[in-house]
Amino acid sequence: MPNYWLMKAEPAEASVDDVLAMPNATVPWTGVRNYQARNFMLDGMQVGDGVLFYHSSCAEPGIVGIARVASGAYTDPTQFDAKSPYFDAASKPEAPRWRLVDVQVLRKTRNLTLLELRADADLQDLIVLKKGNRLSITPVEPRHWHTILQRLGSPGLQEAF
DNA sequence: GCCAACGTTGGC
DNA sequence: GCCAACGTTGGC
Numbered sequence: 001m002p003n004y005w006l007m008k009a010e011p012a013e014a015s016v017d018d019v020l021a022m023p024n025a026t027v028p029w030t031g032v033r034n035y036q037a038r039n040f041m042l043d044g045m046q047v048g049d050g051v052l053f054y055h056s057s058c059a060e061p062g063i064v065g066i067a068r069v070a071s072g073a074y075t076d077p078t079q080f081d082a083k084s085p086y087f088d089a090a091s092k093p094e095a096p097r098w099r100l101v102d103v104q105v106l107r108k109t110r111n112l113t114l115l116e117l118r119a120d121a122d123l124q125d126l127i128v129l130k131k132g133n134r135l136s137i138t139p140v141e142p143r144h145w146h147t148i149l150q151r152l153g154s155p156g157l158q159e160a161f
Numbered sequence: 162g163c164c165a166a167c168g169t170t171g172g173c
Numbered sequence: 174g175c176c177a178a179c180g181t182t183g184g185c
Contacts, residue, residue: 008182008183010183033181034181056182056183056184057182057183057184058183061183061184114184133182133183134181134182134183135182136182
């Protein structure tokens with residue numbers, strides 16, 4: 001049984017279109033610097049898990065694509081790069097703090113906006129809608145996943161998972 | 162730009 | 174281990 005996740009990306013950094021333009025439409029999910037989000041990648045994710053690709057910190061936040069987890073967790077190299085905004089001086093190569101997974105976009109969708117998500121009676125318990133939620137990676141319950149794919153008009157995509 | 166909410170840091 | 178101060182996230 002696959003798990004499902006919602007992953008936030010800032011379109012100014014890596015939009016769904018940016019990822020689609022990359023080889024295999026796959027992006028290393030770099031820059032996660034929160035232990036809870038890291039642990040989801042490290043302990044929770046399996047290759048093939050479903051991912052809702054979400055745009056945050058932009059004019060119209062919302063779900064803009066369907067993706068999948070495309071690798072296991074591995075060391076995020078930017079933590080050792082002093083020139084990177086994600087540099088972490090406290091992380092040592094012999095004990096890396098931060099990991100990432102590769103994420104492959106399968107399909108760009110319409111923007112299922114945060115406003116629509118909030119207005120949807122079937123999605124009230126979605127973690128990303130909870131007040132004060134700031135986690136960039138959150139688990140998604142199967143019932144929420146199915147509802148969202150339905151709202152996106154992509155029920156056929158269900159078979160990919 | 163504002164600010165609520167939350168995570169992290171560091172002094173004690 | 175407590176908790177105040179600080180930094181960050183992210184919607185609005």
